[in-house]
Amino acid sequence: xxxxDVIEVLTEAGIYELRTFSGTRYLIDSRLGxxxxxxxxxxxxxxxxxxxxxxxxxxxxxxxxxxxxxxDFLDRDMIxxxxxxxxxxxxxxxxxxWTTDPQLLHAPLTDKYFVTSTPCVALxxxxxxxxxxxxx
Numbered sequence: 001x002x003x004x005d006v007i008e009v010l011t012e013a014g015i016y017e018l019r020t021f022s023g024t025r026y027l028i029d030s031r032l033g034x035x036x037x038x039x040x041x042x043x044x045x046x047x048x049x050x051x052x053x054x055x056x057x058x059x060x061x062x063x064x065x066x067x068x069x070x071x072d073f074l075d076r077d078m079i080x081x082x083x084x085x086x087x088x089x090x091x092x093x094x095x096x097x098w099t100t101d102p103q104l105l106h107a108p109l110t111d112k113y114f115v116t117s118t119p120c121v122a123l124x125x126x127x128x129x130x131x132x133x134x135x136x
Contacts, residue, residue: 004123006090015126018089021118022046027133038097040115055136056099066092068119091120
């Protein structure tokens with residue numbers, strides 16, 4: 001395992017773990033060649049959502065500006081709101097992960113579902129899916 005600060009998910013195939021400030025973990029698996037997939041594993045104290053603890057196609061990934069560094073949140077005047085990216089994960093940023101929601105397939109406006117993480121405090125690259133993650 002290694003601990004990078006930034007990963008380009010579409011160009012660097014692998015299994016990535018984002019550990020967030022809230023303790024929730026997100027796993028992204030981009031090894032399969034097609035669209036990457038993700039699983040959200042909530043911390044015991046975090047809100048639980050109905051699509052948790054299962055793998056879903058990752059249709060879009062948004063990386064927000066860095067808002068956390070050196071073990072603390074940055075003051076608002078230190079955050080560069082323009083510093084956003086797609087298909088990138090990085091320490092210090094919140095991330096929004098999008099998938100199709102099977103319960104909304106016939107919704108009039110959208111069938112998309114997203115989750116927004118608290119800032120990422122650590123990234124880990126795994127050689128295989130960890131045992132504590134549900135099998136895909």
